[in-house]
Amino acid sequence: PFGSSDPGSICAWHERAAAIARPMASRAETQERGEAQRGVDERTALLGAAGHQNANASGAASKGVPPVSWAIVMLVFLTSFANCLNQGDRAIMPLAVIPMGEESGWSMSESGWVLGSFSIGYIMSQIPGGVLSTLLPSWLLLGTSVFAWSTFTAITPLAYDYGLLPLLMSRYFMGVFEGFCLPTCIKILTDYVPSHALSRAFSVLYVSGTAGVLAVTVVCPLLPDWPLMFYIPGAVGGAWCVAVVAFLAIVKVDVREDLGQEALRHNRLREGGDPLTFSDTFATYANLAKSPAVLALCAAQFASNAMLWTLAFWIPTYLHEIFEVPLDSMGIVAWPLLCGGLGTVASGQLADWALAEGHCSVLLLRRAATAFSLLVPAVCLSALWAAPSLEVAIGILCVSAFSHGTYSVGPLANHADLTDEHAGFTFSVMNLFGTIPAITAGPLTAAVVEAAGGSGEGESWLPVFASSAVLNVIGALVYVTLSRADRIDSECR
Structure with a gap:
């Protein structure tokens, strides 16, 4: 055909050559992709996980919670x-x-x-x-x-x-x-x-x-x-x-x-065929950080940690000053910690069962768990300052800690719903907001209590616990309003 000057013959030859080349290129491309993914597939098989399915699909899965491997x-x-x-x-x-x-x-x-x-x-x-x-x-x-x-x-x-x-x-x-x-x-x-x-x-x-x-x-x-x-x-x-x-x-x-x-x-190829660059990655991080779904996580984490750091720093002082608990008897604060652990384990089991049985969607589960983990402690904190006895105060703290255990299946698990690749980054953004109270809770709480009359008066602690309760309510409302349980990766690239 190279010796022919007929355009029709030349075009026909090109069509035949392309028809032969296409399957060869397709096989080569398939082989290359298979080799690139083989390491991931082998590792995933060893760990007993076939990869993540969309979180919303888990609610429609077969009845019962499937087992997981020892690995x-x-x-x-x-x-x-x-x-x-x-x-x-x-x-x-x-x-x-x-x-x-x-x-x-x-x-x-x-x-x-x-x-x-x-x-x-x-x-x-x-x-x-x-x-x-x-x-x-x-x-x-x-x-x-x-x-x-x-x-x-x-x-x-x-x-x-x-x-x-x-x-x-x-x-x-x-x-x-x-x-x-x-x-x-x-x-x-x-x-x-x-x-x-x-x-x-x-x-x-x-x-x-x-x-x-x-x-x-x-x-x-x-x-x-x-x-x-x-x-x-x-x-x-x-x-x-x-x-x-x-x-x-x-x-x-x-x-x-x-x-x-x-x-x-x-370095995978995007749809347009261009490799990802550092500027693309930076843009993804910026878009994730300002996503409403991630901001909802930040609001919940700020409220939760403001409460937790305030209690961690000042509950021993509160019990010592108000109920005269000696320092060598502060092991009593272990009871709320135990209740919090029980609430966390129970909520995890209940959440996976509810999703496997199809009783609720992932988004409904995340929102309900978050609201429960913040609103019930808000009520408890509002009543803590007026506790008439040590036993009542410890009981209030135990109820608060147990209910806050559902937080693990709310905002914490929500990262896996939003993104696989950048779950660590979205958590770091959330925890950045949650760490701010760790710096301010100590001196700010001390200033508020001293201004209200000193740590020996129960009424002096009312502004501290009430402010934490208000933050919990705000955090719950923001999360319930803005949270999502579907992938946001593609939107943020």
Whole structure:
């Protein structure tokens, strides 16, 4: 045909050549795509998860909650234990600062800086933690952060020996590395846990933090010397790192393979055929951060943490001043923690059952759980200041903590509904707003109580608890109005 000058012959030859080439190109393209996805498919098969289905489809699934593999159970356990260390390690200093301050003669202001330096470091790493949880291998990032903050926890007594400034720097960097934990945990659960088990997985993740605080509250006061409060958790963090390495070796989730798959995923072609660039990724982050669904999460988290940090900082003082509870009897605050853990576990089981049986949609479940977790504690806080006895006050706190347990299947689980790829980032944006009360709750609450007449008067605590109740109501209304339970990835690219 090359020797022919007839345009019709030339066109006919081109058509025949194209007809031969198309199947060959199609087979080559299919083979290339298959090789690119083989690593992900093999890893997913090993973990016993076939990938996430749309969360709304889970409600229409077959009746009953399907089982999960042992690897998924171990994955949730290790991830949740990291959060147990995360929450427990930060609860050590409020107990240890008492003997440390007595030894060194710290003023109340200096003790406040020792406590607050952690929160300053923690808030600084929220957004970087969310971004890195998307760009880097999740297990590598989580393992590095646990090892780093456990190291800073273990060297706290050494930093104390060198003076106040080294101690403040140690606490600051401990907060920085702890800031990477929860965004990465959220990302791991979103990536690996099947949709029918997500509510239970997030409830276990949430209750593990309560377990860490409870363990520290009960065990640390019994230790003979305050440096042991830091040495023991630091060693446990090192043991966790060893356990994770063994787990990854067994299920063959290699961090190098993860890195390759992450790079492949983030350089995939868009519909127009152009590879994603850094500016595209940055634009996605910006659009996610200002999405109404993410802003709803931020409002709920701000309200929830304003309540939790206020109670964590000041309930011991409130009980001591109002009901004259001695310091060595403060273990009574373990009862609300236990009730909160029970509420979290129960809500996770109930949520997965309700979705599997098709009793409600995912969006209705998220909104109902969030409203319940914020509005019932709002009522409890409004009544707490007028509690006539210690028993009534503890009972009110137990009811508040139990009802707040449903928060784990509300905003926390909602990240997996909105996005797979950027769940760590959306959580970091939410938790950035939630960390603000950690910095302000201490001095602001003290100023309000002193202005209202002093901590020894029950009426002086009314503005504190009432303001937290109002924030809970506002947070619930904003979340119920703006929240979503469908994918927003494509809208934000």
